[in-house]
Amino acid sequence: MTLSMFQAIDQIDQIFVTSQHRLVSDLPAEFQSISSAILSVIAIVLVFALLFAITTVLERKGLGRMQNRYGPNRVGPCGFFQPLADGVKSLTKEDLVPRTADQLVHFLAPVLLVMAAFLAYAVLPVGRNMVLVNLNAGVLYFFAVGSLVELAVFMAGWSSRNKYSLLGAMRAIAQMISYEVPLVLASIVVIMAAGSLSTVSIVDMQASYTGIWPHWFVFTPWGFAGFALFMIAATAESNRSPFDLPEGESEIIAGYYIEYSGFKFALFFLGEYLGMFATSAMAITLFLGGWAAPFSFLTWIPSYLWFFAKLVLLILIFIWIRGTLPRLRMDQLMSFAWQFMLPMTLLNLFVAGVWHFMPAGIVRWLVCIALLVAPAILLSRSLKQGKKFAVRHYRFAE
Amino acid sequence: MTVTFLILAALTLAGTVAAMAMRNLIHCVLALTLGFAGLAALYLLLGAQFVGFTQVLVYVGAVAILAVFVIMMTQSAGPAMQPIFSSFWMTGSVVAAAVFVVLAWAICRSGFASQVLPPPVEAAVHPIGDALMHGYVLPLEIMGLLLTAAMIGAVVLAMHEKRRTP
Numbered sequence: 233m234t235l236s237m238f239q240a241i242d243q244i245d246q247i248f249v250t251s252q253h254r255l256v257s258d259l260p261a262e263f264q265s266i267s268s269a270i271l272s273v274i275a276i277v278l279v280f281a282l283l284f285a286i287t288t289v290l291e292r293k294g295l296g297r298m299q300n301r302y303g304p305n306r307v308g309p310c311g312f313f314q315p316l317a318d319g320v321k322s323l324t325k326e327d328l329v330p331r332t333a334d335q336l337v338h339f340l341a342p343v344l345l346v347m348a349a350f351l352a353y354a355v356l357p358v359g360r361n362m363v364l365v366n367l368n369a370g371v372l373y374f375f376a377v378g379s380l381v382e383l384a385v386f387m388a389g390w391s392s393r394n395k396y397s398l399l400g401a402m403r404a405i406a407q408m409i410s411y412e413v414p415l416v417l418a419s420i421v422v423i424m425a426a427g428s429l430s431t432v433s434i435v436d437m438q439a440s441y442t443g444i445w446p447h448w449f450v451f452t453p454w455g456f457a458g459f460a461l462f463m464i465a466a467t468a469e470s471n472r473s474p475f476d477l478p479e480g481e482s483e484i485i486a487g488y489y490i491e492y493s494g495f496k497f498a499l500f501f502l503g504e505y506l507g508m509f510a511t512s513a514m515a516i517t518l519f520l521g522g523w524a525a526p527f528s529f530l531t532w533i534p535s536y537l538w539f540f541a542k543l544v545l546l547i548l549i550f551i552w553i554r555g556t557l558p559r560l561r562m563d564q565l566m567s568f569a570w571q572f573m574l575p576m577t578l579l580n581l582f583v584a585g586v587w588h589f590m591p592a593g594i595v596r597w598l599v600c601i602a603l604l605v606a607p608a609i610l611l612s613r614s615l616k617q618g619k620k621f622a623v624r625h626y627r628f629a630e
Numbered sequence: 631m632t633v634t635f636l637i638l639a640a641l642t643l644a645g646t647v648a649a650m651a652m653r654n655l656i657h658c659v660l661a662l663t664l665g666f667a668g669l670a671a672l673y674l675l676l677g678a679q680f681v682g683f684t685q686v687l688v689y690v691g692a693v694a695i696l697a698v699f700v701i702m703m704t705q706s707a708g709p710a711m712q713p714i715f716s717s718f719w720m721t722g723s724v725v726a727a728a729v730f731v732v733l734a735w736a737i738c739r740s741g742f743a744s745q746v747l748p749p750p751v752e753a754a755v756h757p758i759g760d761a762l763m764h765g766y767v768l769p770l771e772i773m774g775l776l777l778t779a780a781m782i783g784a785v786v787l788a789m790h791e792k793r794r795t796p
Contacts, residue, residue, distance in 0.1 A: 337660065369679045369755050376683040379691025383663060386698055390656060405695060412691075429755050 245534045248275075249361045272364045276353045283543075284505045285315035291551045298555035318498075325494035333491065334391035341388035342492065342499035348380035349506035355431050356513045359523045359536030363432055370431040371423060374514055375416055378469070381507060382408050385478075388500070389488035400487025403562065404478035407468055410569040411475075415465035415511075417577035421458045421584040422449050422518040435522030444528045448521040453600035454584040459519040461577050463546075466511040468569070471504060472550060474557040475565060512546040513539075571615055579607055634675060642668030655701045663694040680755050 243250070256268045289304065289312055296303025304311035329338055355370035357363040367373050382405050389401020426434045438448050449455035468475040478487040489500040516522060520542055523535035560568070583603050590596040645665030649658045666689040673682035716722075762770055 337657075367679060369683050372680065372683040372687070372755075376686035376691065379687055382691060382695055386695065387660070390698075390702075405699075409692075409695065 241532045245360055245536075247534075248359070248536070269364070276364065277350065279358075280350075280353065280506060280509060281502070283509060283540075284502055285319075287505060287509075287547055288315050288318070288501075290548070291554070294548070294551045295555050298552075322495050322498040327494040327496065328491075330393060330491050332393040334393070337387050337391035338491070339496075341384050341391060342489075342496045342503065344387065345381060345384035345503035346499050346506070348377055348384060349503045349510060351377040351380075352507075352510040353513075356510065356517060357432050357435050357522055358513075358539050359534070362523075362536060366430060366432045369429045371419060371429045371434075371514075371518075374431075374510075375412070378507070378510075379412070381503070384503075385488050388492070392488070392491035394491050396485050397488045397490045400478045400490070404471060404488055407471070407475065407478060407565060407569075410566060411465045411468035411573070414461055414569065414573035414577045415469055417574070417581065418458045418462040418465060419514070419518050421454050421580055424581070424584050424588070425449060425455075431517050431522075435517055435524065438521040439524035441528035446521055446524055446526055446528070448519065448524070448526075450519040450521075452587065453597065453604055454580050454587055455519055457576070457580050457583070457604050459515065461573060461580065462515050462519065465573060466508075466515060467550070467553065468565070469511055470508040472508060473554040474560050476559060477562055477565060508550065509543065509547070512543055512550070515546065516542045567615075572611060575611060576608060579604065635672070638668050638671045638675060641665075642672065656698060659694055659697045659701065662697075663690055666690050666694065680758050 252268055252271055255271065256264045259267055292314070293303040293311065304314040307313040307317045329335060352374055354364040355367050355373050385404045385408070386401050389397045389399075389404070392398075422434060423429055426437050428434060428437075438446065440447050445451070450459045471478050489497060492500060516539065523539040525531045525533060525535075525538050583600050586603065587596060587600050590599065642665050645661050645663070645668055648661035649665060652658045652661060666685065670682045670685035670690070673685055
């Protein structure tokens with residue numbers, strides 16, 4: 233390839249960064265930084281709200297396909313304008329607030345939820361040089377903002393003055409707190425390996441190649457285990473099936489947002505999906521190389537396209553899991569978090585240390601894999617003991 | 631700088647005052663959370679990212695939720711019937727004022743206020759981790775031990791008591 237081609241590729245890769253610079257460069261100097269920040273915020277809000285709209289269609293159509301039905305197919309080509317219709321519908325619906333509800337807290341809960349969900353995107357690098365702020369403690373910021381969601385969920389459940397919503401909020405908070413521990417512990421291995429809490433430097437660390445193979449953290453024993461544990465905890469954090477007990481339509485109807493209607497309900501929906509995107513994006517940043525291409529000969533494709541391709545892939549896996557697995561019981565959920573996830577993440581920390589101090593080579597791989605697989609099998613065997621797994625027979629239903 | 635500080639200070643003060651003045655205990659906790667968030671923002675303003683985010687993670691994410699759970703488990707969610715000012719508010723405010731005066735006097739005496747402050751340093755995460763893992767590793771371990779003991783105690787308290795069969 234010639235030099236001009238490299239330049240052209242680089243220009244396409246950096247097109248958003250340069251155009252942002254060009255847009256703000258005409259402004260007076262004191263407004264430049266704030267206006268470029270506002271531009272980035274607008275871009276984040278638009279792009280991820282659009283992704284939310286696309287995901288709802290994909291999810292409904294995908295689930296429909298898995299359940300042998302059509303899914304939405306009336307609005308626009310193949311039903312792809314369904315989110316527009318849904319948006320108009322939720323805007324025109326009456327905003328019902330129960331008479332006994334705590335008006336102010338009831339109003340603030342969805343606002344806080346969406347705000348917290350959007351705040352998390354500030355530290356996620358969506359492309360080369362494309363991050364809103366490169367914080368020194370970026371990963372910590374991400375988890376700190378994520379913990380605001382619990383408060384919003386509690387506010388929603390409590391202020392509705394409805395026993396189902398309170399039950400749902402209690403379940404949601406118990407679940408989120410329990411799974412936040414393995415979520416954070418699973419990401420610590422990456423912080424140990426990268427030696428930094430900044431998301432940008434974590435991605436930069438993975439964006440190099442040996443031959444054609446990338447240096448993603450997922451391609452190490454501890455990285456793979458960490459990624460799997462992180463994704464399981466992320467599924468639980470975002471209240472998605474099979475961990476969707478807080479919503480549990482068949483038991484507590486819709487959980488903490490049962491008393492919300494119209495656009496506030498849509499905000500809850502939006503917040504939940506945004507949380508899912510944010511945790512998936514964090515998994516990509518930590519383990520899957522962020523915006524880096526999977527092979528060295530594919531680096532000519534712009535970095536932001538790689539990031540969104542990985543994000544959409546993870547979302548599709550989420551949809552697939554939702555269509556496949558049944559919901560867990562509350563005690564199963566809790567015991568899984570504390571008896572399996574927590575010991576495994578702690579063990580993974582230890583394995584990451586072993587990996588760091590052993591000399592590179594095949595022995596290191598074998599030792600680390602053995603250290604992870606054998607305890608996992610032993611742990612799951614011992615947890616299974618004393619429990620009878622058999623086909624259930626119902627006395628009256630058959 | 632000063633405008634941001636004033637706004638954040640007003641937010642923190644408003645949150646904490648509301649936490650004391652409101653009737654409904656859950657409202658008090660939510661107001662207190664606002665105060666915590668304001669404090670975290672003040673830390674960030676001082677350039678202490680790590681402390682600020684930890685403040686949000688621990689106080690807003692965990693302590694507020696814990697307080698809310700405790701309130702809901704120990705009493706009904708309805709507003710308490712007690713008056714806002716308790717019978718000994720005079721004594722309480724005298725004690726509070728005395729503590730404030732002593733602290734303010736100690737700070738003024740130390741010559742800290744008259745010192746020329748060095749330019750603010752961006753407190754990076756790296757030196758903090760270094761200090762925790764090298765200089766202060768023993769206090770850290772002792773804290774961990776203490777927390778583990780507390781956790782085991784909580785688990786023991788929450789365990790089912792063995793049913794006595796007659």
